[in-house]
Amino acid sequence: GAVVSQHPSRVICKSGTSVKIECRSLDFQATTMFWYRQFPKQSLMLMATSNEGSKATYEQGVEKDKFLINHASLTLSTLTVTSAHPEDSSFYICSARDGSRLAGKRNEQFFGPGTRLTVL
Amino acid sequence: DAKTTQPPSMDCAEGRAANLPCNHSTISGNEYVYWYRQIHSQGPQYIIHGLKNNETNEMASLIITEDRKSSTLILPHATLRDTAVYYCIVRVDYGGSQGNLIFGKGTKLSVKP
Numbered sequence: 001g002a003v004v005s006q007h008p009s010r011v012i013c014k015s016g017t018s019v020k021i022e023c024r025s026l027d028f029q030a031t032t033m034f035w036y037r038q039f040p041k042q043s044l045m046l047m048a049t050s051n052e053g054s055k056a057t058y059e060q061g062v063e064k065d066k067f068l069i070n071h072a073s074l075t076l077s078t079l080t081v082t083s084a085h086p087e088d089s090s091f092y093i094c095s096a097r098d099g100s101r102l103a104g105k106r107n108e109q110f111f112g113p114g115t116r117l118t119v120l
Numbered sequence: 121d122a123k124t125t126q127p128p129s130m131d132c133a134e135g136r137a138a139n140l141p142c143n144h145s146t147i148s149g150n151e152y153v154y155w156y157r158q159i160h161s162q163g164p165q166y167i168i169h170g171l172k173n174n175e176t177n178e179m180a181s182l183i184i185t186e187d188r189k190s191s192t193l194i195l196p197h198a199t200l201r202d203t204a205v206y207y208c209i210v211r212v213d214y215g216g217s218q219g220n221l222i223f224g225k226g227t228k229l230s231v232k233p
Contacts, residue, residue, distance in 0.1 A: 004163075034220065043207075044164065044223040093163050095221070109221060111156075111163035 002028045004096050006112035013084055014120055020080045021115045023094030031099030033077040034109075035069060038091040050077055074099075084119045091116055123147070124208045129228040132202075138195040140227050142208030145189045152213050153184060154221065155193045157204040164207065164223075167193065198231045205229070 003026040013019050023033060032051050036044040048064075050056035050071035058064045066088075068080040077096075081088055093114045125143040132138040144153065154169040168175055168182045170191075175182045181194040195202055207226040212219035 006163075036223075043225050044158075046220055046222060049220060091161070095163075097218075108166070110166065114161070114163045116161075 002026070002096075002098055002108070002110045004030075004094065004110045004112040006092075006094055006115050008115060009113065010116045010118075012118045012120065015085050016083055018080055018082045019084055019117060020078055021092055021094075021117075023077045023079070023096065023112055025075045025096040025098075025110075028096075028098045029074040030077075030096035031074065032097040033071055034095040034097075035067070035077075035079050036093045036095065038093060038114075044093060047079075081117065084117070086119045089117055089119045123210050123222075124224055126206075126208055126224065126227045128225065129230070131230050131232055132195075132198045134200060134231055134233050135197055138198040138202065138229055138231070140193040140195075140206050140208075140229065141190065142193070143190045144208070144210050147188050147210050148212075150212050151210045151219075153182065153188075153191050154209045154211055155180070155182065156207045156209065156221075156223075157202075158207070158226070159201075159204045167206075198229075200231050200233065203229060203231045 005024045007022045034049050035047045038044045046059050047062045048056045048058045050069050052071050052074050056069040071077040091114050094112045097109045152169050152171050155167040156164040158164045168180050170182045184191045205226040205228050207223050
């Protein structure tokens, strides 16, 4: 299947710093990208949806000024956690939807391997 | 809230078929049933999806009841590497418009030797 990469895979930072996580679709054009967060022993929670070239749509309860999302190209989206605090420690997972019109591939959605963020 | 109900956990013997049930009694006509799985500390992996007909691919089979209110994911010969949390998700896919994948709690499948 298609490949979605995330970088970094793991990051540890001090409280108050900002952390940027990159999400790339490696072999397809992602018209829509999604960011999820997963706390230990819990399910994935959708944070926001972004379409290339437009502002992200955030889910209820997610602070858009704290979690900055940029989707500047069809293969790259970034999530910046600003002024991170220990409660932001989590597993962040991006997902990309294949906008191809090829039969069998339309609108398939693929997930990255995740980024483990630890804020000290 | 997720629109599906799954048992929290299941065990399966290695080499046997694993049958994972999912209830989606409020599913609407333009909603598909999707299955993903998540192996510990990894991103979710797509398994299969369907609308009303049974589906099969190299990973699994999906059996959807005639009334579409429930479905079963079948892993025909489970291996230890199939140990994961399995998520059943219903999502709108109609006329170019597609809903978001909203994850419930899933079923933790443990394949035992």
